Amino acid sequence: MPHPNRVQPDGTFLATKARGTMMGxxxxLHDAGGTIGNRRWVGKNWVCCVLSFKGRRRAILAPGRYTELFFLDEAVALAAGHRPCAECRRADYDAWCAAWATAFGAREGAQVMDDRLHAARALPGARRLRHETGAAKDLPEGSFFASDGRPYLVTHQGALPYAPEGYGPPESLPPDDVTILTNPVTRAVLAAGYGPATHPKAVRPPSHPS
Structure with missing residues (x-):
């Protein structure tokens, strides 16, 4: 049976056989028996990692170790409140920091970024993330929103409906207000030029001849 450690764009956890492309x-969050309880975070350092790094191996949900979380892709991880890991994804982390500096006027350290992200994403005293409403057309590419209870990824072609296995065909952005899943701090970093890695089923722009 799959563990309920697949994180969805709204921050909820899911047990699914569908494979993710990134870890976080x-x-x-689990007990000595490997059961994930009601906690959804411990601390503010939420990172998004590659699945393989320098040949390291981990036993999933090992006692006394951090809980391995998985995501369809980085866009989902960002919507769920994570940022690139500075160790296994150094180039992406540096790109994130550069976009952060553009968005907020200064390059800041990991602890400062994590504090700002946590204030934007987490509801104090709750086990869920903070969300807001707004217009989908105002969201930067790489953001997530939910409409009629279903998450969508904002792309150059509109909105891609999300499922744990991947994305569906692009749809038009809804004209009415939506539930915005990606927090405003991360949206500012996306708007400043950070491009998250997306699942192969995500539609990409056509290539231009050189």
Whole structure:
């Protein structure tokens, strides 16, 4: 049976056989028997990692170790409140920091970024993330919103409906207000030029001849 450690764009956890392309960490959320309880985070250092790095191997949900979380892709991880890991994804982390500096006027350290992200994403005293409403047309590419209970990824072609296995065909952005899943701090970084890695089923722009 799959573990309920697949994170959705709205931050909820799901048990699914569908494979993710990235891993993440929010601290130790499971007990000694490997059962994930009601906690959804411990601490503010939420990172998004590659699945393989320098040949390291981990036992999933090992006692006393952090809980391995998985995502369809980086766009989902960002919507769920994570940022690139500075160790296994150094080039992406540097690109994130450069976009952060553009968005906020200064290059800041990981602790400052994590504090700002946590204030924007988490509801104090709750086990869920903070969301707001707004117009889908105002969201930067790489953001997520939900409409009629279904998450969508904003792309150059409109909106891609999300499922744990991948994305559906592009649809038009809805004209009415939607539930915005990606927090405003991360949206500012996306708008400043950070491009998250997306699942192969995400539609990409056509290539231009050189």
């Amino acid at each position: 960490n929010r601290g130790m």
